[in-house]
Amino acid sequence: MASRCGIVLKNAREIELMRDAGRIVFGVLERMGELVVPGVSTGALNRVAEEMIAEAGGIALFKGVENPQAKFPFPAALCTSVNEELVHGVPNDRPLSEGDIVSIDCGVKLAGFCGDSARTFSVGQVSKTAGKLMEVTKASLALAIEELRPGRKWSDVATRLQAFVEDAGFSVVRDFVGHGIGEDMHEEPKVPNYWTSGQGLTDFELAPGMVLAIEPMVNIGSRYVDYADADGWAVVTRDGKYCAHYEHTIAITERGADVLTDGR
Ligand code: MG
Numbered sequence: 001m002a003s004r005c006g007i008v009l010k011n012a013r014e015i016e017l018m019r020d021a022g023r024i025v026f027g028v029l030e031r032m033g034e035l036v037v038p039g040v041s042t043g044a045l046n047r048v049a050e051e052m053i054a055e056a057g058g059i060a061l062f063k064g065v066e067n068p069q070a071k072f073p074f075p076a077a078l079c080t081s082v083n084e085e086l087v088h089g090v091p092n093d094r095p096l097s098e099g100d101i102v103s104i105d106c107g108v109k110l111a112g113f114c115g116d117s118a119r120t121f122s123v124g125q126v127s128k129t130a131g132k133l134m135e136v137t138k139a140s141l142a143l144a145i146e147e148l149r150p151g152r153k154w155s156d157v158a159t160r161l162q163a164f165v166e167d168a169g170f171s172v173v174r175d176f177v178g179h180g181i182g183e184d185m186h187e188e189p190k191v192p193n194y195w196t197s198g199q200g201l202t203d204f205e206l207a208p209g210m211v212l213a214i215e216p217m218v219n220i221g222s223r224y225v226d227y228a229d230a231d232g233w234a235v236v237t238r239d240g241k242y243c244a245h246y247e248h249t250i251a252i253t254e255r256g257a258d259v260l261t262d263g264r
């Protein structure tokens with residue numbers, strides 16, 4: 001198994017297996033885009049996702065995950081995080097309302113390899129600021145993807161991503177970051193969406209065969225987040241303002257980025 005600075009590199013066959021897992025994730029998120037309307041609950045969305053994943057022969061990656069501060073293992077296939085919830089929201093039976101935004105994160109394992117992707121959806125008509133937040137977060141992921149190429153330092157990509165978000169007037173979350181992915185959902189390296197001089201030792205150079213889950217998390221207000229008291233799962237903004245989350249699983253190739261969760 002080839003590796004580079006502790007990062008497990010994937011061969012062409014493994015990357016295709018990850019694309020197969022990623023295609024299931026893509027299908028689920030596309031379906032969610034059709035189903036997210038005022039009145040639907042995140043619990044109902046999760047039930048559809050669970051059926052789709054099982055039908056495709058996949059394993060829902062998030063189900064049963066434990067976290068030291070959480071009151072129970074994660075019970076669902078989807079993380080559904082509404083408005084001020086950033087990530088790890090547990091699906092429930094409360095109906096979504098016009099003007100809400102919901103971040104849906106889905107991870108699937110198929111034939112031993114993982115795919116992980118997230119998008120933020122608007123529920124009916126949302127405020128202008130919420131719309132801009134979603135647009136900027138999505139564009140920041142697209143910008144990072146364009147910047148990926150062998151030999152590039154991740155710090156360089158993260159610096160650009162952060163500047164793009166901050167120039168738009170928003171903030172980048174620092175307490176949660178992207179990650180390497182492969183046979184395990186979370187592998188080395190950590191993939192932050194920001195860069196400070198203190199992070200120097202954790203920088204890495206992009207190389208063909210690396211597969212990264214890049215996932216910008218962006219807040220309208222301050223960058224600070226906390227675990228919600230209720231269940232110890234949902235992560236919420238400290239100031240209660242809305243936040244957004246987009247994620248793709250992406251292989252680095254000789255030519256640049258190969259997105260494995262875009263349905264191709
Ligand atoms: Mg994810």
Ligand code: MG
Nearest residue numbers: 116213215247
């Ligand atoms: Mg992830």
